[in-house]
Amino acid sequence: MEAMILAVIFIILILIVLASCVKIVPQAHAMVIERLGGYQGTWGVGIHFKMPFLDRIAKRVLLKEQVVDFAPQPVITKDNVTMRIDTVVFFQITDPKLFAYGVENPIMAIENLTATTLRNIIGDMELDETLTSRETINTKMRASLDVATDPWGIKVNRVELKNIIPPAAIQDAMEKQMKAERERREAILRAEGEKKSTVLVAEGKKASAILDAEAEKQAAILRAEARKEATIREAEGQAEAILKIQQANADGLRFLKEAEPNASVLQLKSLEAFAKAADGKATKIIIPSEIQGVAGLVKSITEVAAEQK
16 A cells, blocks of 8 residues: 555656656747756747756746836036936847856846946037937947947847936026027017018008009099090080081071072171171171161161051
């Protein structure tokens, strides 16, 4: 009975040992294997078997891109301004063996390397250049860290300056400078607005004056044309009246000619013409001698007609 129990226990132990020798490596992971303390190999994704009691997993490595946010580091600029800068490093393990055996503490090593590299770069730049050259600093740091971490099996993909914290006095001076700059821009914008407004008003007045002059010109032209038209119509009316008078005179002469008047009638017509010429306004009328006889004849006829009445 005891032998049977021992056999079962032995079988269970064997199964446990065999199960412990079977390992499954998930995606984006790797395992560094050692045999009797020496490097045996690197397991990739999939199922693997190791020798019991001889092989062991020395290090589990994550192959995804990782992000490390380091605490602010004090740095001194070229113009002796002390500021604090914190950085964010994006890195990825490319060689699990080098990562396992290259450096004792890779993250601490990257942090210290980042701090020293940052101090070297900022030490060659002045404050204003530092504040406006983030991209340049990022590029230089990434290149330097990538070269330095290559023997550790680490590739630095990006380095970003998260915050640049200058001293309080510098911050106060920068705020005052920014305020003065904003006020200057505001004054410039206000002046430009007033200038544009003045120019627009002047252009409006100019356009209005041009339109007024054009309207006055058109009105003068219309008035001149109206006066010309009236003058033409008046002249046409006078010409038409003269033409009708001449026509009437011509008709009278024609009727007279057709009636074949004698000398006495002609003299009588001449007398009527003189009377019309006088029109009751002349104080003295000189009558030709050949008409005086006709005038006496007319007077005699008038008197005889009066006596008969």
